[in-house]
Amino acid sequence: MEQAIVTVQNLAGLAQSAQAGLPLGKDALLFGEDGTVRLNRDRSPSRHHFYLDGLLFHVSITPQDESTLFQIWAEVGFLPYTIEAPEKRAKLQSILRATASLRTARFIVDEQQKVLVLSQQDVPGHVSLTDLMYETVQFIQEARPYLRIFGSYL
Numbered sequence: 001m002e003q004a005i006v007t008v009q010n011l012a013g014l015a016q017s018a019q020a021g022l023p024l025g026k027d028a029l030l031f032g033e034d035g036t037v038r039l040n041r042d043r044s045p046s047r048h049h050f051y052l053d054g055l056l057f058h059v060s061i062t063p064q065d066e067s068t069l070f071q072i073w074a075e076v077g078f079l080p081y082t083i084e085a086p087e088k089r090a091k092l093q094s095i096l097r098a099t100a101s102l103r104t105a106r107f108i109v110d111e112q113q114k115v116l117v118l119s120q121q122d123v124p125g126h127v128s129l130t131d132l133m134y135e136t137v138q139f140i141q142e143a144r145p146y147l148r149i150f151g152s153y154l
Contacts, residue, residue, distance in 0.1 A: 073118035077154030105143035
């Protein structure tokens with residue numbers, strides 16, 4: 001009977017801790033030999049992937065002390081060199097300039113002329129499934145119109 005009371009108290013404590021949502025990732029919950037369940041504060045980063053409009057998106061969730069680093073990115077394609085397609089390159093560069101005012105999504109070109117779209121947010125506390133979906137949808141809503149335009153040129 002005493003063990004049942006302790007287990008109920010532990011579950012009540014877990015429920016109170018989880019009111020803001022349970023964290024994502026492997027080993028987010030720890031189970032003790034005595035039946036206790038608690039949140040793991042020392043979690044490892046988790047990685048997630050999904051396809052949208054033919055692009056592979058990568059999501060990284062990295063727990064920090066008081067917050068969680070949320071990162072999302074995808075490879076959009078390669079800019080053609082000026083000698084290959086000068087008009088297409090000029091149009092793609094003007095589209096890239098138009099994305100400079102976006103709040104969440106960033107379009108960048110790396111040294112190999114690869115276009116990437118990415119975002120990085122510092123989310124207070126741990127990231128729950130609701131937080132993951134919110135940050136992902138915010139990013140997609142902002143980037144998707146530009147991704148469709150890029151898709152017609154790349």
